[in-house]
Amino acid sequence: MSVARAALRGFARPSSSSTLATTTVVPLARRLATAAPTKPPTAVVLMNLGGPKDLDAVHPFLLNLFSDGDLIPIPFQKYAARVIAARRTPKIQEQYAQIGGGSPIHAWTERQGKMLEKRLDELSPASAPHKSYIAFRYAAPLTPDTIAEMQKDGITRAVALTLYPQYSCSTTGSSLNELWRNLKEMDPQEKIQWSVVDRFPTHPGLVEVFARHIEDSLKTYPPEERDSVVLLFSAHSLPMDIVNRGDPYPQEVAATVARVMDRLGHKNPFRLIWQSQVGPRPWLGPKTDAVLEGYARLGQKNLLMIPIAFVSDHVETLFEVDLEYGHLAKEKGLTGYKRVESLNADPLFIEAMADIVKSHIAENKPVSTQLPLRCPMCTNEKCGESKRFFQNQRL
Template sequence: MSSPSVAASGATHHLMIMAYGGPDSLDDVGPYLMDVRNHRPTSDELIEEITERYRQIGGRSPILELTRAEAAGIEGALNDLAMDGERWKVWVAMRHWRPFIKDVMAEMQAAGVERTIGLVMAPHYSAMSIGGYYKRVESAESSIDVLPVERWNLNPGYLDALHDRLADALEKFPADERAGVPVIFTAHSLPERILENNDPYPDDLQETVAALVERMPGIDWHWAYQSAAMTPDPWLGPDAGEVIQQLQDAGKRNVLICPIGFVCEHVEILFDIDVEFRQLAEKLNMRLERIEMLNDHPSMLVGLAQVARGRAVDAGWIQ
């Protein structure tokens, strides 16, 4: 990486937003899984199982269009924050599907981009998750300097957006039941082996939960992971399905899911929560709701613009 220098007035600065990616059609599920699985063979049974999940949520993943909407909002916020004629351009890249990180970086390089801030649309750091994106950046073998944002789990704009969505979701329940509605905060599970390397992922998550709970005194909150893969290795728990069952055993009839580890709709939300967990709740004679995802919530987008610009200022790229 070259030595940073302060950009001249009127320069264009760049931010590359990265998200997980998802198939654009049912025919894309097999190739998509091949990339997710690092080109290991994928059984026909697994392809059909995942294809059926996407079939039930509309036949495709909405993550690219949602991320592009987020990018447009962040770009607008960055240019609102800009000083002395500075300009910002935001690029969108996917880890496991088109437009792939390496292809977007090639496009950026062809456009003359020399350096960019990198920001993953996931607030909590893990070497397996966020670190994996930056391995893709390295493997792109681009000459572009990428300055990473590793975490934004306590960003005020992100927390404001979560608080708004959570408060709105609680309004779905009758007023006389609202105070006692259990809230399950969730994030994507990861293999337990990450703990062997003191991975900060669980701590990052609990910091977010603590910040939210501080804003909502008296909330009946619970913690769970979701969307663990079916592998021989143990994954972080407890699983959200188990917590829903425990709440029913304790006599609860309502439950609100608040996914803090995801910012927009994709299969882990639209299928894992909206289909599987809702079916479980119905079986248990419970009412299950979830928060509206953050998507392009203005508070989060402004917060991320501040994160990106602050990273550039700290690096001496701009003043």
């Protein structure tokens, strides 16, 4: 029996007239229904780079990307971004055409968010209900659109959750800077209180799901060859000027790899390699394609690729690793070249993310101890202002 019915039992008088019963019951039911206002949900904002949904969205995506001075600082940025985006659009459209005509990252992120909502409602009833939002850096839904949606929903408490396990100023840092810039304009009274999950490179759940995916892939090799398969942990590279500035990304990626190898018992040889270099500047290496060529020359045949810095399939996994590097591997005789399945919507990954957010909310601190620390050679004052903004949030 509902609370409303239980309350009504003491007030409704017996009467032969149904009209009298109706006039007595309805106003009281309405009062009971409005007595306790609905609590606004706790927002969990999933931040990632994003990707074009279709081929028409490739040019806007590239224009946003090359306009980001936190990621690619170039002279005359506004003008140069237009030129570079226009020049690269046809080539990038060809790449997306080969993986189905667009990036699946939005679909995967949306699914991750819905699964995360459900699990958080179970794990953290005190902060329930939870509602997920997506804030991509370079593709829809963009950060200002997400903030507007949250304001429409009456959100007053939000967790900015990066989907980059390892922190870099060019990824999570750029997304937080963009969030801060838009909040200054769209929520100057700070009606939404924010906290930030800025990294989780060694979380046990993340380590476990990577390890299990690797174990599943190793089972596809002949038993007598399984322990000699070389594990190649591949992550998106960084320009060396960003690395030398003090960006923590390389060591955090290495920390993830070290924990995963500990979990696997170091049964296989491994290397950490770096993919997706663009342009003439020096980048962090060794380059993935050069590693494949080198191991082919050295007689290694069984190479297992592990995208260790990505949590969803997108162009870097589906085109670059599977097709581009896959073609190179075939050309060089690497007959045992394979890739582990991405984390995507693996329930174990969702469980890890739910545990991260639950612990973060329970801790009731706006940021980690690492986030306020700027790179020692940082010259971007906006980065410092952004970090202070989130550090000073009152929860």
